Amino acid sequence: MSTASTASAASGDRRPNYLNVAYGLRSWLLTTDHKRIAILYMITITFFFFIGGAAATVVRLELMTPQGDVVQPEDYNKLFTLHGVIMIFFFLIPSIPAVLGNFLIPMMIGAKDLAFPKLNLASWYFLVGGGLFALWAAVTGGVDTGWTFYTPYSSMFSNTNVMATAIGAFLSGFSSIFTGLNFIVTIHKMRAPGMTWFRLPLFVWAHYATSLIQVLGTPVVAVSLLLVGLERLFHVGIFDPKYGGDPILFQHLFWFYSHPAVYIMLLPGMGVVSEIITCFARRPIFGYRFMAGAVLAIAVLGFLVWGHHMFVSGQSMYAGMVFSLLSFLVAIPSAVKVFNWTATLWKGSVTADTPMLYALGFIGLFTIGGLTGLMLGSLAIDVHVHDTYFVVGHFHYIMVGGTVMAYLGGIHFWWPKMTGRMYSELWSKLSALTVFVGFNLTFFPQLILGYVGMPRRYYEYPPEFQVLNVMSTAGASILAVGYLMPLIYLLLSLGIGPKVGHNPWNASGLEWEAASPPPTFNFDETPIVTGGPYVYELGGGVQREHA
Amino acid sequence: MSTHEVSAREAKHAHGHEHESGHLAHHFETLDQQSKSATLGMWTFLATEVMFFGGLFGGYAVYRAINPESFALASRQLNVALGSINTFFLLTSSLTMALAVHAGQTSNRKGQVRFLLLTMLLGATFLGIKAYEYYEEFEKGLIPGLHFNSKGVLQFPTSFSELAVRRTQLFFIFYFFMTGLHATHMVIGLGVLGTLAVLAHRGHYSEEYYTPLELSGLYWHFVDIVWIFLFPLLYLIDLHK
Numbered sequence: 001m002s003t004a005s006t007a008s009a010a011s012g013d014r015r016p017n018y019l020n021v022a023y024g025l026r027s028w029l030l031t032t033d034h035k036r037i038a039i040l041y042m043i044t045i046t047f048f049f050f051i052g053g054a055a056a057t058v059v060r061l062e063l064m065t066p067q068g069d070v071v072q073p074e075d076y077n078k079l080f081t082l083h084g085v086i087m088i089f090f091f092l093i094p095s096i097p098a099v100l101g102n103f104l105i106p107m108m109i110g111a112k113d114l115a116f117p118k119l120n121l122a123s124w125y126f127l128v129g130g131g132l133f134a135l136w137a138a139v140t141g142g143v144d145t146g147w148t149f150y151t152p153y154s155s156m157f158s159n160t161n162v163m164a165t166a167i168g169a170f171l172s173g174f175s176s177i178f179t180g181l182n183f184i185v186t187i188h189k190m191r192a193p194g195m196t197w198f199r200l201p202l203f204v205w206a207h208y209a210t211s212l213i214q215v216l217g218t219p220v221v222a223v224s225l226l227l228v229g230l231e232r233l234f235h236v237g238i239f240d241p242k243y244g245g246d247p248i249l250f251q252h253l254f255w256f257y258s259h260p261a262v263y264i265m266l267l268p269g270m271g272v273v274s275e276i277i278t279c280f281a282r283r284p285i286f287g288y289r290f291m292a293g294a295v296l297a298i299a300v301l302g303f304l305v306w307g308h309h310m311f312v313s314g315q316s317m318y319a320g321m322v323f324s325l326l327s328f329l330v331a332i333p334s335a336v337k338v339f340n341w342t343a344t345l346w347k348g349s350v351t352a353d354t355p356m357l358y359a360l361g362f363i364g365l366f367t368i369g370g371l372t373g374l375m376l377g378s379l380a381i382d383v384h385v386h387d388t389y390f391v392v393g394h395f396h397y398i399m400v401g402g403t404v405m406a407y408l409g410g411i412h413f414w415w416p417k418m419t420g421r422m423y424s425e426l427w428s429k430l431s432a433l434t435v436f437v438g439f440n441l442t443f444f445p446q447l448i449l450g451y452v453g454m455p456r457r458y459y460e461y462p463p464e465f466q467v468l469n470v471m472s473t474a475g476a477s478i479l480a481v482g483y484l485m486p487l488i489y490l491l492l493s494l495g496i497g498p499k500v501g502h503n504p505w506n507a508s509g510l511e512w513e514a515a516s517p518p519p520t521f522n523f524d525e526t527p528i529v530t531g532g533p534y535v536y537e538l539g540g541g542v543q544r545e546h547a
Numbered sequence: 548m549s550t551h552e553v554s555a556r557e558a559k560h561a562h563g564h565e566h567e568s569g570h571l572a573h574h575f576e577t578l579d580q581q582s583k584s585a586t587l588g589m590w591t592f593l594a595t596e597v598m599f600f601g602g603l604f605g606g607y608a609v610y611r612a613i614n615p616e617s618f619a620l621a622s623r624q625l626n627v628a629l630g631s632i633n634t635f636f637l638l639t640s641s642l643t644m645a646l647a648v649h650a651g652q653t654s655n656r657k658g659q660v661r662f663l664l665l666t667m668l669l670g671a672t673f674l675g676i677k678a679y680e681y682y683e684e685f686e687k688g689l690i691p692g693l694h695f696n697s698k699g700v701l702q703f704p705t706s707f708s709e710l711a712v713r714r715t716q717l718f719f720i721f722y723f724f725m726t727g728l729h730a731t732h733m734v735i736g737l738g739v740l741g742t743l744a745v746l747a748h749r750g751h752y753s754e755e756y757y758t759p760l761e762l763s764g765l766y767w768h769f770v771d772i773v774w775i776f777l778f779p780l781l782y783l784i785d786l787h788k
Contacts, residue, residue: 113574115584181591189584190574215591219599230724236691238606238720243691244617244713245720249609253602526576 017420017517032117033520038103039418040124042411045091045099046487048131052086055079057480060442060473066463076459077144078160084147085165089172090131092403093261096268097214098123098179100410101207103418105183107511108201110192110529112521115185116178123178130171137164146457148258151239151250155231163232166225173218173225176264180214183207192510194529198292201509201533202285205292206271209299213260213267217303221257224250251313255306263302265399266366267295269406270337273359276413277341279507280356281348284534287340294333294340301330311382320379327377334370338363353505354425357432358409365401365439369394372447387457390450396443408435408486415490416504420516421497427489434482441475508535570756582758589762593769600728600773607721607780614714615785616707621718622784624689624700626680630782633676634774640669641771648764651747651757659747659760666767667740670733677730684719691720722781729777732770739763 018035028036058079062070071079102120106113114120137143143165145154154162187200187208200208228250231237238245278285285291307315307323341363350356372394375381385391412432416422445468450456454465461469503512510529514522575581611618643666650658684690688698695716703712743763746752752760 111574115574116588117572117574177595181588181595184591185584185588188587189580215595216598219595220602223599223602227724234692236720238610238717238724242713243720244610244614244710244715244717249606253606256602521574 041098048090055083060476078142092265110527111190114182123175126175130168133168137161151247180211183211202274203271206267209295210267217257217260224253255309259306260302265403272406272410276355276359278534282536283348286343294336297333354428355413362405369397388450389446393446416500423493431485438478445471617711617714619785621715644767651752651760654753663744
């Protein structure tokens with residue numbers, strides 16, 4: 001990024017930064033600094049990630065053998081529900097926006113903070129509050145409805161802690177809405193002089209599109225959960241056939257949010273990948289305006305495809321056909337993204353640093369996730385594979401292969417900016433490879449299992465499915481190692497990692513011109529922006545300037 | 548917040564914005580940028596509110612389209628006269644709210660307090676009448692559940708299918724949930740206006756800074772507009788027949 005006037009890049013040890021400006025628990029719990037709130041979020045969602053991961057571990061252990069042996073059937077239902085609820089509401093949805101977006105958006109647009117710093121802090125408290133409800137529900141008996149809370153099971157029949165879990169999800173929804181609202185206003189009103197819309201990094205575009213979904217989709221699932229709660233309390237509700245209601249209405253309202261929610265999880269990952277690919281290919285992004293348009297197109301189209309979750313639920317055949325067609329349309333902007341990343345790599349000077357390994361992994365895995373999504377969006381194939389492990393494999397390719405890969409890639413890319421330290425190159429590359437191998441070994445067998453007919457959410461299965469299930473469980477073990485490794489070497493880097501300058505990757509975003517770690521208000525003087533976001537010359541190469 | 552942070556912030560503040568008023572937060576460049584951000588934030592919040600109520604309006608539309616006769620029959624049991632009076636009170640409260648904002652723009656402290664209190668009085672009257680309506684409906688046995696229509700106030704024509712009979716009860720579920728959610732928003736609004744009245748009395752708002760008044764006004768008008776949709780959709784179905 002070329003700027004006429006920028007912050008001083010020199011980062012002497014003595015200069016106060018956002019980490020050492022104040023000490024003590026109070027200075028963190030009452031902070032309004034977007035960077036500190038991002039760190040709070042990072043700690044929180046890491047905690048939830050490992051809780052959700054523990055539940056998945058028991059699920060995979062149970063599925064090692066065809067017969068049920070590790071847990072009781074009821075507990076199995078509670079475990080996969082816990083896994084889904086925690087991972088979706090308390091890890092994936094906040095992950096990239098609340099951590100990386102929170103930290104980086106003000107820096108990328110040359111602002112001192114988000115537009116509403118107190119609301120930003122409040123959003124973290126809502127997430128923590130919601131998470132406590134969900135955890136309390138889990139330890140006092142659990143909930144067995146699946147993360148989807150389908151009526152009438154959730155509203156009339158389940159004797160588990162549906163209420164507390166739904167309240168937890170409801171509160172986390174407010175957290176998500178506050179974050180989205182903050183980003184929208186910040187991106188509209190807080191851009192530095194010269195930072196026009198088409199000079200915004202694609203990371204910011206992706207978060208803008210995400211925020212629109214958060215703000216417009218989340219309230220609908222909020223009101224649906226409220227209705228489920230009231231139906232449980234008073235045994236009277238609009239989803240109950242006894243009063244002329246229809247459980248299918250719940251599915252419509254639920255997926256009206258929960259399909260776009262997939263894009264809340266995915267679009268920020270696309271933003272991360274665009275930043276990483278350009279930096280490590282030393283090339284400007286190919287087709288910038290199409291890339292910006294594509295994230296908006298995905299956000300808009302994402303609101304029109306929810307019915308593809310309900311092909312076999314009894315919705316009208318004609319509705320199914322329209323939803324199928326619209327679902328296929330999402331493939332167009334998604335393919336624009338993948339082709340343009342590939343074109344950016346073309347003739348680039350590509351280096352395989354850790355963030356790049358994650359970003360390249362994202363592109364490959366997202367492509368598989370997207371193509372299997374097209375299969376599921378076809379009416380005839382969906383009837384065959386509905387509610388099988390094919391669906392499970394598909395959405396894990398999107399959410400884990402896509403979002404988690406991008407999140408880890410982003411953490412590795414901006415870690416030196418956030419902490420001022422560099423982590424071990426060897427260990428980080430090793431972890432990226434471990435995650436990639438473990439991921440594919442876990443989920444590719446699930447695609448096959450589903451295709452040959454293994455239903456999801458069953459804790460027993462016919463013996464002929466065992467080989468593939470054992471492969472999947474083995475892969476999950478490798479994946480778990482791959483996830484534990486960054487936890488260790490990133491924490492170690494805080495103490496023993498070499499200190500880095502303000503721009504260790506020689507990257508071109510505005511955020512790299514602030515010191516590492518940045519001071520409380522990011523820039524000493526408001527920057528004046530004079531050019532686009534991806535100023536890379538071929539052959540520039542990454543200069544590791546470990547100080 | 549630590550003393551470190553405060554002093555750093557105040558130094559920055561004093562350095563950069565000596566000419567601006569004390570209402571400017573540290574991370575904005577100008578008061579104009581700050582108030583425009585706040586306004587956009589409020590509109591975005593109202594968009595989430597539209598979607599929140601939108602789920603209910605969507606469900607209402609589907610069921611009414613399938614069984615219009617059930618909704619019309621059930622709607623006759625509501626008290627149109629009280630609903631109309633309430634509509635009048637609520638619309639008037641929007642007027643007094645707008646006058647309170649105007650008093651803010653003209654630095655009229657007394658006017659701010661007076662019109663805010665008047666708006667609250669009208670809002671509270673609305674809630675009181677609404678509560679009386681609920682009592683009436685309770686007396687008529689129209690609360691959904693086991694004892695619905697136990698007093699037989701709803702007379703179903705023989706042309707009604709079993710589903711159509713059930714959907715009269717569904718109408719009342721929508722009625723109580725939608726008006727209840729609306730009333731909840733009004734109670735929150737009353738709390739906000741009460742706070743504003745205290746602050747206005749202390750002289751917080753003037754032509755230089757009245758953003759909270761304006762944004763609370765937007766919220767109040769939004770709650771009003773929701774009622775403008777609820778009233779005909781619930782009370783006036785097929786009234787002309």
